[in-house]
Amino acid sequence: MSDSGDSDVSFVLYKERPEWRDVVPVREDDGPNPVVVIAHSEKFEDVYDYFRAILKSNEKSERALQLTKEAVELNPANYTVWQYRRDLLKALGTDLRSELDYVESVIRHSPKNYQVWHHRRVLVEWLKDPSLELELTGDALLQDPKNYHAWQHRQWVIKTFGLYDHEMEFVENLIVEDVRNNSAWNQRYFVVNNHLGWSDLNVQKEVCYALEKIKFIKNNESAWNYLRGVLLHDKRGLSGNAVVTNFCEELYRNKSVSHSPYLLAFMIDICDEAIKKGEISSLHGPERAIELCHALATKYDKIRCKYWNYVSEKFKKVKKELDEKAEKEKTELED
CATH class of the missing domain: 1.25.40 (Serine Threonine Protein Phosphatase 5, Tetratricopeptide repeat)
Structure with a gap:
C-alpha cells in the first residue's frame, strides 16, 4: 500500500x-x-x-x-x-463481518502494522467472536514466524477466549520446522504458564523437552533460555535438578562437541545459585565458575570477553571471602 x-x-x-x-x-x-x-x-x-x-x-x-x-x-x-x-x-x-474481511486484506499487505492489528482486536471484542483469529494469525506466522504483532494478537485471543486446546500442537510444528524460533519457544512457555500450569510433572516434562532439543542443536540459545525459564518453577532450582546438572556435565565432558557458550553460561548460573544456597562443591563453586568465565572470555565468547571478565571478578571476590573464612575457622580451631 x-x-x-x-x-x-x-x-x-x-x-x-x-x-x-x-x-x-x-x-x-x-x-x-x-x-x-x-x-x-x-x-x-x-x-x-x-x-x-x-x-x-x-x-x-x-x-x-x-x-x-x-x-x-x-x-x-x-x-x-x-x-x-x-x-x-x-x-x-x-456490518462488522465485512470489516473483518477488509482488515484481513490490509493485514496481508501490511502484516507488521500495529494499528491494523489493534483495529482487528477491537472488532473481535465488539463481535465477541474469535473464530477466525487462529487461522489468520497462523497464516501470518507461516509467512513470518517471528511477526511480533501476529503473536501478540494470537496470545490475546487465546487468553481472552480460552482457545488453548490445540496450541501446543501448533507450537510444536513451528519448533520442529525451526528449533531456533524464539517466538515459538516463547509461545510454548505462554501455554504452560497460562493453561497447563507448573506442576512438578509438567516442569519435568518441559525440562526433558528442552534437553532433547538441546541434544539436537547444542548452540541453540532459545532452548537454553527456555530451560532456564522452566527451572524458575522448579523448587530445586537450577543447581538442585540432578537431571539438568548431570546433562550439563556430560555435555561439558564430551570433547568431540565444541563447547556451547550457552552451556557454559548456564553452568555459571548453576554455580552462582549453588553458592547463594550454600551448597558449594567442586563442580558448583567459585573456582569452577572462574574457570568457565575464563573459557568464555578467551575462547568461546570472546566478543563479550569484558563481561565475562567482570563476572569472573565477582567470583574471585567470593572465593577470597570463602578462603579467608576457612582460614579464620582453622586458626580458631588450632587455638
Missing part, C-alpha cells in the same frame, strides 16, 4: 468530485518553519486534506467511511484514521 501505483490511473481527486464540493479541504499545517518537509504525491495530499476536513466537521457518512479506506491505503499506520474509522463504523451500524 502506497501513494502511487496502477490504481492511480483511474483515481479521481476528491477536489474534482462533484459530490465533495460542499467540503473545504484542510491543508496540512507544519508551522511557519518546518524542520523537515515531507514530499507527498498529489493523491496523498488530496486524500488527507479531505480527511482532515471531515475530521474537523465530525462528519459521519458512508462517503467519510470510504475516504478513511483511501487514507488507510496510503498510510496504514495512521492511528487517527483507524480511530475515526471505528467511530464511523459504530455511528453507521456498518
Whole structure:
C-alpha cells in the first residue's frame, strides 16, 4: 500500500468530485518553519486534506467511511484514521463481518502494522467472536514466524477466549520446522504458564523437552533460555535438578562437541545459585565458575570477553571471602 501505483490511473481527486464540493479541504499545517518537509504525491495530499476536513466537521457518512479506506491505503499506520474509522463504523451500524474481511486484506499487505492489528482486536471484542483469529494469525506466522504483532494478537485471543486446546500442537510444528524460533519457544512457555500450569510433572516434562532439543542443536540459545525459564518453577532450582546438572556435565565432558557458550553460561548460573544456597562443591563453586568465565572470555565468547571478565571478578571476590573464612575457622580451631 502506497501513494502511487496502477490504481492511480483511474483515481479521481476528491477536489474534482462533484459530490465533495460542499467540503473545504484542510491543508496540512507544519508551522511557519518546518524542520523537515515531507514530499507527498498529489493523491496523498488530496486524500488527507479531505480527511482532515471531515475530521474537523465530525462528519459521519458512508462517503467519510470510504475516504478513511483511501487514507488507510496510503498510510496504514495512521492511528487517527483507524480511530475515526471505528467511530464511523459504530455511528453507521456498518456490518462488522465485512470489516473483518477488509482488515484481513490490509493485514496481508501490511502484516507488521500495529494499528491494523489493534483495529482487528477491537472488532473481535465488539463481535465477541474469535473464530477466525487462529487461522489468520497462523497464516501470518507461516509467512513470518517471528511477526511480533501476529503473536501478540494470537496470545490475546487465546487468553481472552480460552482457545488453548490445540496450541501446543501448533507450537510444536513451528519448533520442529525451526528449533531456533524464539517466538515459538516463547509461545510454548505462554501455554504452560497460562493453561497447563507448573506442576512438578509438567516442569519435568518441559525440562526433558528442552534437553532433547538441546541434544539436537547444542548452540541453540532459545532452548537454553527456555530451560532456564522452566527451572524458575522448579523448587530445586537450577543447581538442585540432578537431571539438568548431570546433562550439563556430560555435555561439558564430551570433547568431540565444541563447547556451547550457552552451556557454559548456564553452568555459571548453576554455580552462582549453588553458592547463594550454600551448597558449594567442586563442580558448583567459585573456582569452577572462574574457570568457565575464563573459557568464555578467551575462547568461546570472546566478543563479550569484558563481561565475562567482570563476572569472573565477582567470583574471585567470593572465593577470597570463602578462603579467608576457612582460614579464620582453622586458626580458631588450632587455638
